[in-house]
Amino acid sequence: xxxxxxxxxxxxxxxxxxxxxxxxxxxxxxxxxxxxxxxxxxxxxxxxxxxxxxxxxxxxxxxxxxxxxxxxxxxxxxxxxxxxxxxxxxxxxxxxxxxxxxxxxxxxxxxxxxxxxxxxxxxxxxxxxxxxxxxxxxxxxxxxxxxxxxxxxxxxxxxxxxxxxxxxxxxxxxxxxxxxxxxxxxxxxxxxxxxxxxxxxxxxxxxxxxxxxxxxxxxxxxxxxxxxxxxxxxxxxxxxxxxxxxxxxxxxxxxxxxxxxxxxxxxxxxxxxxxxxxxxxxxxxxxxxxxxxxxxxxxxxxxxxxxxxxxxxxxxxxxxxxxxxxxxxxxxxxxxxxxxxxxxxxxxxxxxxxxxxxxxxxxxxxxxxxxxxxxxxxxxxxxxxxxxxxxxxxxxxxxxxxxxxxxxxxxxxxxxxxxxxxxxxxxxxxxxxxxxxxxxxxxxxxxxxxxxxxxxxxxxxxxxxxxxxxxxx
Numbered sequence: 001x002x003x004x005x006x007x008x009x010x011x012x013x014x015x016x017x018x019x020x021x022x023x024x025x026x027x028x029x030x031x032x033x034x035x036x037x038x039x040x041x042x043x044x045x046x047x048x049x050x051x052x053x054x055x056x057x058x059x060x061x062x063x064x065x066x067x068x069x070x071x072x073x074x075x076x077x078x079x080x081x082x083x084x085x086x087x088x089x090x091x092x093x094x095x096x097x098x099x100x101x102x103x104x105x106x107x108x109x110x111x112x113x114x115x116x117x118x119x120x121x122x123x124x125x126x127x128x129x130x131x132x133x134x135x136x137x138x139x140x141x142x143x144x145x146x147x148x149x150x151x152x153x154x155x156x157x158x159x160x161x162x163x164x165x166x167x168x169x170x171x172x173x174x175x176x177x178x179x180x181x182x183x184x185x186x187x188x189x190x191x192x193x194x195x196x197x198x199x200x201x202x203x204x205x206x207x208x209x210x211x212x213x214x215x216x217x218x219x220x221x222x223x224x225x226x227x228x229x230x231x232x233x234x235x236x237x238x239x240x241x242x243x244x245x246x247x248x249x250x251x252x253x254x255x256x257x258x259x260x261x262x263x264x265x266x267x268x269x270x271x272x273x274x275x276x277x278x279x280x281x282x283x284x285x286x287x288x289x290x291x292x293x294x295x296x297x298x299x300x301x302x303x304x305x306x307x308x309x310x311x312x313x314x315x316x317x318x319x320x321x322x323x324x325x326x327x328x329x330x331x332x333x334x335x336x337x338x339x340x341x342x343x344x345x346x347x348x349x350x351x352x353x354x355x356x357x358x359x360x361x362x363x364x365x366x367x368x369x370x371x372x373x374x375x376x377x378x379x380x381x382x383x384x385x386x387x388x389x390x391x392x393x394x395x396x397x398x399x400x401x402x403x404x405x406x407x408x409x410x411x412x413x414x415x416x417x418x419x420x421x422x423x424x425x426x427x428x429x430x431x432x433x434x435x436x437x438x439x440x441x442x443x444x445x446x447x448x449x450x451x452x453x454x455x456x457x458x459x460x461x462x463x464x465x466x467x468x469x470x471x472x473x
Contacts, residue, residue, distance in 0.1 A: 007033060014038030021045070021092075026100040031069060031077055047083035047092040057082075063089055063118050064111045070103060090122040097131055106138050112145035112166075121145040125154055132158040142166060149174035152195060156188060163194035164410040172198025176205045179213055187239065190216040192410050206236035216240040216275065218407060219260070234263035240273035240312075244407045245299070247292040257295065264302035264310060267343075273312035275348075277405050278329060279319040293328065300333040304340035314348030314370065318404060326351070335359045338366070346370060350402070354384040361392045369395065372402035376418045377425040389430040390437075393446055399423055427460050435467050443471060 005020035016037040021044050024030045031051075034040050039050040053064065060082035069077045081096075083089045097108065112119045121142065123131070128151060132140060142155065143164045152168045152175050168175065172195055179202075191214040193199060206213055217238040233241065243260065263269040276299065303310060315334070320326045330351060338344070338359050347360065348370035360366050389395075399422045402415040431450055437443040447468055454460040465472070 010041065015041065017041045017043055019043045021095055024099055026102050027067075027097070027106075028069070028102060030096055030099060031067065031079070034079065035077065042092055045083075045088045045092040045095070046085075047081055047088055049092070049096070050080050050082075051078055053078060053080045060084065061086055061089055061118055061122075063093060063122055064113070065093070066109045066111065068103070068107045086118075086122050090124065090127060094123065094127045094131060098134055101135055101138065104137050106135075107141065108138065109141040109143060110145070111143050113143070119144070119146050121147055121151055123151070125150045128154050129158070147195070152198075153178045155194075160191070160194060161189045161412065165193075166195055167197045168195050172201040176201050180205060180209070183213070187212050188214050190214065190218065190242075190412060191238075192216075192218040192405070192407070192412070194410065203232045203236060206238060207232050209237040212237050212239045214238045216242050217271070218242045218244075218405065219256075231259040234259050234269050236270060238271050240275055241269075241271045242275040242277065242405055244277045244279060244405070245292070245296060246279040257299075261298055261302045264299075264308055265305045267305070267307040267309040269310060272310065273314070273346075274310055275314040275316065275405070277316040277319070277407070278325075296329060296333055300337040303344075304337045306340075306342055308341060309343050310341075311343060312346040312348070313344055315350070316404065317350040318374075318402065330356065338363055348372075350374070352382070352397075354388065357384075357388055357392075361388075361395065367395050369397045371397055371399055371422075372415075373399060373417050373419070373422050376421045382425070385426060385429040386432070389426070390433045393442075397426055399426070424460075427454065427457075428463075431464060431467075434464075435470075440471070443468075447471060 004023035004025070005018065008017045008019070009015070010017050014037055016033070016039075018024075018033065018040055021030075021042055024033075034049050035051050037050070038052060039048050041048055048060070053062075061084065062080060062082040064078065064080050066076045066078055068075065079096075081089055081093055083092070110121070112121065121128070125148075132154070139162060140159055141162045141164060142159075143166075145166045147155070147166050147168050149168060149170050152166075152172070155163050156175060156178070175195070175198065191202065195202070203217075206217070215238070217233065217236055217240070219233050219241060241260075243257070260269070264274075278296075302308070303313070315329075317326060317329065320329065334349075335356060338347075339362070342364055344363065344366045346368040347366055349356075350372055352369075352371050352373070357369075360369060399417070399419045401417050401419060404413045404415060406413060431446075434443060434446060434450070437446065447464060450464055451461065454464070
């Protein structure tokens with residue numbers, strides 16, 4: 001308790017009254033006060049707050065959120081607001097979340113789930129915009145809400161990937177108009193069915209969009225959409241399309257993939273990049289495995305076509321459950337495709353071995369490899385790179401953290417990988433023998449390129465300059 005605001009006990013059931021909400025020092029102080037009470041009455045706004053949802057009467061309007069807290073045993077705290085008037089309830093939530101925040105990168109999730117909580121997102125557009133912009137390092141998630149057109153536009157502008165399984169009252173018509181006329185050729189994040197009932201309107205618009213609207217468009221065959229609309233995905237003007245392949249999907253939704261296979265085969269896919277998520281964690285895997293292998297083969301056969309125009313392919317193999325299936329995808333599907341394909345320029349893959357790299361080296365255009373490593377490199381497993389790099393100086397391996405698509409949760413998850421260790425390891429594999437390049441012109445070109453690519457790494461710059469003093473002289 002401080003002298004700036006007042007907490008008073010009311011009765012003997014753990015109820016407290018808060019007077020002076022605007023004088024509470026920060027959000028964590030407010031959360032602690034709520035946690036110590038059975039329920040906290042916010043006198044200024046006539047609204048209750050509690051961390052014990054069972055304490056809220058059923059005849060009140062309820063609004064629920066989960067907030068990250070710095071607590072080892074309990075990483076999130078449930079915070080439920082309830083009152084008689086929507087306007088007071090929205091104002092209370094806004095003022096609480098507008099309090100100063102001492103926690104960096106805090107996450108707040110609003111939950112419009114069943115069980116008595118409000119399915120409507122109670123904020124006015126001005127209140128919503130204030131929340132989304134007030135704390136620069138805070139992220140918000142909005143789950144299972146019925147949104148107004150204005151709310152949907154605001155969330156698309158500020159926080160598209162924080163929206164999960166929401167619907168829009170006009171089925172996205174106003175959002176489409178905004179994307180078409182007011183976005184200033186801006187590319188938004190990944191569209192992963194954030195607005196459930198707007199899919200048909202959005203995909204139809206993407207076929208006539210003058211510029212790429214979304215960074216990535218998730219095609220989930222399990223999503224309940226107009227079957228004819230799914231065929232428009234191949235014409236969508238987006239930077240990337242992501243699809244999920246699992247045994248049960250390839251058995252029950254096979255027809256949904258046909259437009260994509262045809263577009264890859266005949267070179268009419270508009271998106272230059274495709275991300276394929278392989279998932280074999282399925283209790284029916286054994287029953288449907290034959291259908292799965294046929295579908296996977298069909299996908300790679302389509303990309304083997306000489307008409308294929310795909311520029312970038314990323315394969316998410318982290319959810320392949322067994323080694324036999326992984327070997328099948330890499331050795332029986334991917335590598336034969338690389339021997340036939342003529343269009344690919346970038347390949348993203350979770351596995352890295354010498355046989356695959358040698359196949360890549362023989363591709364006429366493929367020069368960039370994007371790898372998300374699971375573990376730190378060792379000479380025993382990856383020593384072959386010391387020979388492969390000098391033999392393939394025009395190729396480059398880029399290392400990044402792993403981005404995993406979780407289609408059933410409507411989100412992407414980034415997992416940190418030992419990127420720095422790999423960059424350092426590959427650097428010395430790539431340039432240790434630069435001094436032995438006989439062609440002086442080629443050596444000079446490689447040195448200049450290396451200096452430019454590693455300008456922010458003093459250790460690497462020193463290594464390059466010291467090892468090539470004769471060339472500089």
